[in-house]
Amino acid sequence: MKVTVSRKAHFNAAHRLYRKDWTDIKNNEIFGKCANPHYHGHNYELIVHVKGEIDPITGYVMDMKVLKDLIKDEVEHRMDHKNLNEEVEEFSDLIPTAENIVIVIYNWLKPHLAKGHELTITLYETPRNYVTFSK
Amino acid sequence: MKVTVSRKAHFNAAHRLYRKDWTDIKNNEIFGKCANPHYHGHNYELIVHVKGEIDPITGYVMDMKVLKDLIKDEVEHRMDHKNLNEEVEEFSDLIPTAENIVIVIYNWLKPHLAKGHELTITLYETPRNYVTFSK
């Protein structure tokens, strides 16, 4: 009797997509306006999905307040109102595409879940573009 | 050639989360403000997903009008504008968490589907919290 519980959160951040080992021309060719050296930004909408057995005592897979606080501590605290390239260590050598961000968030949250809980992360970069990751 | 058809519906209900065999203090410790003895409530948004083969005659997996009416008869009729703890028999001994509600809805709908149709239920308790269940 496994149920998936999902919690939405959000954070605002600046980023740019570029490779340090490429010229500006090459970065612009591949990443277009996302390579703007002055950065741009997004309201990231995050959905964290945790699948597991219902605890017969509480009727919860996981207390949503605990999940909400976990997202706040592990994700929002590190990302909200930040420049991902400059201020989030994981992106010092990793391009902060939505694909890479979603894996970084997965790795931050997974160690805090109970054994047997399966994690999936969905991240909206814009209302029309989003990514999903689970192992 | 299996396609999943999904239909959204909603109902408003009151509930509280508590165990009769726990003290008020214990209930408050575990369920927080959700344990309020005077109840609180939600606009539940329900999505019913049915996966099956397309009927080559009609082009339908299942007539959406039939699914809409089934949800109305089996779910909305029992839940809408009700107090889940007091008025829905399934919750006389089961805590009406979103996790338990989604399984109860699954069990109400499943017997009415055609053989071979797979059922998944998604239930939003708030715009930021939702659960999903399938067998």
Place this chain on the structure above:
Amino acid sequence: MKVTVSRKAHFNAAHRLYRKDWTDIKNNEIFGKCANPHYHGHNYELIVHVKGEIDPITGYVMDMKVLKDLIKDEVEHRMDHKNLNEEVEEFSDLIPTAENIVIVIYNWLKPHLAKGHELTITLYETPRNYVTFSK
């Protein structure tokens, strides 16, 4: 140069619509299933609009963090996870229709705004029903 700043918030609550001086039959006739004596509930979505001059020093009409905290203290604290009929004093003699709730919220917030700030309140009772009030 007046601009309107708007902030969304939400709270979950239980209520019922009925008059103590009417019979159950009369209440049911007028308020239908909203009169259910066991209560039902909603996810109320609230939008608070404040219209005023932009402060040339800060570029703000009003600091949104201040407005967010004001809504939390004056509205969410009193309403969230509450039974409006039983636990909110203003509704001891006032039917908690969306129309009456929106005026109660207006009256809670207005005294805390700066002079010259105009207040409008929008309240969604369901995704399809909402009300708006300003003086």
Place this chain on the structure above:
Amino acid sequence: MKVTVSRKAHFNAAHRLYRKDWTDIKNNEIFGKCANPHYHGHNYELIVHVKGEIDPITGYVMDMKVLKDLIKDEVEHRMDHKNLNEEVEEFSDLIPTAENIVIVIYNWLKPHLAKGHELTITLYETPRNYVTFSK
């Protein structure tokens, strides 16, 4: 390390549901008002999901601009502001139900994806009815 990237798009179209080999009475009995000979229409909301490995050079599964343009060329160009029954060849002998449309879209897009990329299509016919297909 497979991630799913999803891109939303939309198109407006007219259609009707009916079988040429059935009488009007029979079509009306099975398809109801969807059989209206004068057509009706929808704002179709489309979500295209592509699952694949992240390219370690770019951090992309697939460049979203490329996916956006592919949807424009292969789907919007053929469907937007069209009458599906009269102007889209695939529906000359196939009823344009949401289930059949989603498979047609899948077949248009799949040949243009890289090997190893898995495709899933979601199509909203109305805000309350949608379908999903993958092989």
Place this chain on the structure above:
Amino acid sequence: MKVTVSRKAHFNAAHRLYRKDWTDIKNNEIFGKCANPHYHGHNYELIVHVKGEIDPITGYVMDMKVLKDLIKDEVEHRMDHKNLNEEVEEFSDLIPTAENIVIVIYNWLKPHLAKGHELTITLYETPRNYVTFSK
């Protein structure tokens, strides 16, 4: 103490924008793909706003169930799953642009409202285009 109550509804319809007294070339020049002779269609989202005094007996400006039924009878019944050009008399000599539709809906609903009730109509033709009308 005037409050505005708002109710959302929707209907699906086909239409085309063209003038009978213009050539196809001229219609195409002015209305673009909206002039397609085979029609296209939309999921119209309608919001009906009624502003009036709160009835001190019921706490209602207007019973939302009455407003819901009025919209069903006067608007949805005439528009839903219809071809606006061919099947709605008001558009036999009037181009069914969103601007004209919103005035037609206003004129259908206004005579059914109580004296002193002010009516505003909002109509979404697509999620990105909408119109609003009141007198």
Place this chain on the structure above:
Amino acid sequence: MKVTVSRKAHFNAAHRLYRKDWTDIKNNEIFGKCANPHYHGHNYELIVHVKGEIDPITGYVMDMKVLKDLIKDEVEHRMDHKNLNEEVEEFSDLIPTAENIVIVIYNWLKPHLAKGHELTITLYETPRNYVTFSK
């Protein structure tokens, strides 16, 4: 017979809120994490409302395609994927709060509208914060 037509658009941008004539400490005290020197960003959702008479020939207040292109040329072109502080001249001496941005957008668009057309601008900085301006 004035109708308001509204068109939604969006752009992504980076910004920070600070005064050059204040210390970092003072900026942080007033603008909090919005003052982050490394910038943060948003998906700005823009709604442009134009109120005017319906042209009896076309049934339009204003051709939505023209309005869409006007927003693209005058707003998106200047703002999308830009750093507002560094790359948009209007903000070289003006703090890019939502309140100031909405007035800048108003001033860009107004000269391009027909005489007698009234303009209102709504700008969402996040899904929960937005501003509205008209003269």
